[in-house]
Each structure stands twice: as C-alpha cells, then as structure tokens.
Amino acid sequence: MQMRSSRGWVWVAFGVVVVFLLAQVVWWLVFQRNTIQQNIEYAETAWLQEAALVQQLWAATAPEKRETLRLELQKAFPHLEVEGERVYVNPERLQAYRTEQMRHLRMFAYEGPVFLLVMLLGLYIIGRSLRSEQEFKRRQQNFLMAASHEFRTPISTLRLLAQTLTMRELPREKQLAYLEHMTHEIDRMEDLTERLLATSRLAQGMGQIKPERHDLNQAVSRCLARQQQTLAARGAVLHLEPAPTPLPVDLDPEAFALVLSNLLDNAIKYSPQPEKPIWVRLHSRGGQAVLEVEDRGVGLSKGQLQQIFEPFYRVGDEQTRRTRGLGLGLYLVKSITELMGGRVWAEALPQGSRFVLSFPLVEAQGLVGERRPA
Ligand code: ADP
Numbered sequence: 176m177q178m179r180s181s182r183g184w185v186w187v188a189f190g191v192v193v194v195f196l197l198a199q200v201v202w203w204l205v206f207q208r209n210t211i212q213q214n215i216e217y218a219e220t221a222w223l224q225e226a227a228l229v230q231q232l233w234a235a236t237a238p239e240k241r242e243t244l245r246l247e248l249q250k251a252f253p254h255l256e257v258e259g260e261r262v263y264v265n266p267e268r269l270q271a272y273r274t275e276q277m278r279h280l281r282m283f284a285y286e287g288p289v290f291l292l293v294m295l296l297g298l299y300i301i302g303r304s305l306r307s308e309q310e311f312k313r314r315q316q317n318f319l320m321a322a323s324h325e326f327r328t329p330i331s332t333l334r335l336l337a338q339t340l341t342m343r344e345l346p347r348e349k350q351l352a353y354l355e356h357m358t359h360e361i362d363r364m365e366d367l368t369e370r371l372l373a374t375s376r377l378a379q380g381m382g383q384i385k386p387e388r389h390d391l392n393q394a395v396s397r398c399l400a401r402q403q404q405t406l407a408a409r410g411a412v413l414h415l416e417p418a419p420t421p422l423p424v425d426l427d428p429e430a431f432a433l434v435l436s437n438l439l440d441n442a443i444k445y446s447p448q449p450e451k452p453i454w455v456r457l458h459s460r461g462g463q464a465v466l467e468v469e470d471r472g473v474g475l476s477k478g479q480l481q482q483i484f485e486p487f488y489r490v491g492d493e494q495t496r497r498t499r500g501l502g503l504g505l506y507l508v509k510s511i512t513e514l515m516g517g518r519v520w521a522e523a524l525p526q527g528s529r530f531v532l533s534f535p536l537v538e539a540q541g542l543v544g545e546r547r548p549a
Contacts, residue, residue: 189302196294200287207283211276218272222254222264229255230262314487314502321489321501325367329360336360370503373433374486377510384427384514388541391422391464391534392457398435399455409443410451418457422464423542424534430511434519437504438468438530444498446472446527463533471527480521484509 229248236244245257254268336353339345345353376383399406399415406413442453454469475483475490482488489502508530512519517534 200291204287211280226262226264318487329364332360374503386425387543391424392417398432411443412452414454416456423537423539424464426515434508437508442470446470464536466532469529475523475528
C-alpha cells in the first residue's frame, strides 16, 4: 500500500518535471524568436538612420574628396550603397542579415526539441531504474516471506512429530509412519537448501555442468521412470510422446533431471484440478532436439512469459498465493539449460501453459550407452 502511494507521488513528480520542461522549452523558443525579430527591426532602423546621416555627409563633401570618402564609407558601412547623389541601404545585405538571423532561429528551433528529447530520455531511464528497483524490493520481500514460510512449516511439523514420539508410547507401525513423515519433511528442507545453494552458485557464475552425449528420448524416459510414483501420487496423469528417432544432444544427466523435475513440479503445482494431465513431447526441428512439457493448469498471461524466468519472480502476491515455492525453479531451469547450450521458453495456451526446451542436435556417435525403451 505504502509502495503504491509512493509510486503515485513519483508519477506526479515525473509529470510536473515534464510539464516544466515543456513550458521552459516553449518559453525559450518564443523568447529567441522575439529577440531575433527585434534584432532584425533594430538593424533595419539603425541602417536607415546611418544611410540618412551618410547622405548628409555625402552631400556636404566636395566632389574631389568624394572618392576618398567612398572608400572610407565602404569600410565603415559595408551595408550602404552610394549611387550618384543617393545613399541607401543595400537590399541584398539587408536580406542576407535577415537570412542569417532566421538561421539562428531555426537552429534554436531544432535544439529545443532535441534538448527536450534528451531530458525526457534521461527521465525515462531514471524512471525505469526506479521501477526495477521497486520491483526488486517487492520480490525480495516476497522471497523472504515465502522462504520463512517454506522453512517454518516443515520445522513445526518435525517438532510436533518429535514431541509426539518422545511423549507417547506408540505402536511400531505408527512410529515408522511418523519417522517416514519426518524424513519427507527433511527431504523437503534439503531440496530447498539445495535450490538456494544452486541459485547462489549460479549467481556467482560457479555453476558446474559436465555435458555428455545422450539421447534426449532416453534421458527423459529415465527421469520420468524415476519420478513416476511421486508424480502419480500428486495427481499427475503423464502422456509421454517420444520422438520416433534418437535425439543425440550434449547434456549433464543430473542437471537435466533437475530441469525436468522442476517443470513437472510446476505443471502439477499450477494445475488445481485433482487429475492433472501433463504431456511430455519430444521431436526434432531445424537441427534442434525439442522437449515440451504442457499442462492444463492456471496458465500464464503473455506479459508473464519472460518474467517467470527471473529469480524470485512469482505471479501475484505472496499473501494471496497458495502454492508453495520460492520463485527459483524456473530461474534454475533457464540458467542450467543455457549452461548446457540449450534454450527454454514458455508459451501461453488457451488453457494451461507449455514450456519448451531446445538443445542443438549433435552427431549420434559416442552416445553414452543406453538402451531404447521397449
Ligand atoms: P515457484 O514455483 O517456486 O514459485 P518458479 O520459478 O518455478 O517458482 O516459477 C515462477 C512462477 O511462474 C510461479 O510462481 C508461477 O506463478 C509461474 N509458473 C511456473 N510454472 C507454471 C505453470 N506450469 N503454469 C502456470 N504458472 C507457472
């Protein structure tokens, strides 16, 4: 709320500065135009007066001295002409003076808008950096809230279970069930800590990837086989559509497993219906091996498709959001995929969303030995 009202003030201040700048430039141009017109009028009057004076001087000068006077007049008053008895202002000189003055005016007329544009550009850049700073603060706050929530929940559960186990005599099966629950919570905290560590390693440019030549079909099937039970228990209904031929790519199997499990985890998390259909498709296109993970969940708007890959970005507000998460999953997906030489992007569907990974296809020779699934 406070942030929103301070943003309002920033916009008001921005508007005031823009109006002030516009007024200043318009006033400056009008002032310059008036000054230049005054200069022209002043010069015309002054030159006419000079012509009248020189006329008198010319008339009073003896004919034999006129040639000397003419030379002196040419030096002192180059804008005057003497013809017989008549002294007058040279119209070409007058026109040249006018043109010169108008050229100054035109110069100011170009400089004014350029100055205004530069100032507006400067303001725009300042405004943008202020906005991104505010956005960063908002994400930081969201992250802190999400992180404390993510750690507090398993800690409270662990404390409760540990207290129950200490204070009550329970049958062995119950004890084992509690211990399993505790292990699950510990795994969750370990996973969170791993994500935080991986993020900080990537942020410091210390991400380590060991790419080997793998068939992407095989890599995906292995990951899915490993996670199938957990995914099914969370309501996922997987549809795997492998490519008809092997897709040799360079990837680090462990890092790739983390990428795919993040995408699947999101597909489940952001599909509110009890049965969550997820399509995992593989094919080759234009020298690339392409992997798509598609869901029928809440979906994404076009404006969010880029932002979701930024660290700590989560759609909506932390107080109104019900799903767990720290906003790091897709950042890790993107960073790790790029470290392996691939690309990732998201697509908004009429219902749900699609995440696409693409890796350059390489020679099939030297594939790390795996059998194709039956
Ligand atoms: P987290 O899931 O921990 O919030 P992620 O980095 O994995 O962080 O995702 C960032 C945001 O992108 C999520 O908060 C969510 O709003 C949005 N998002 C990610 N995957 C999906 C999806 N499959 N469908 C809809 N929204 C998604």
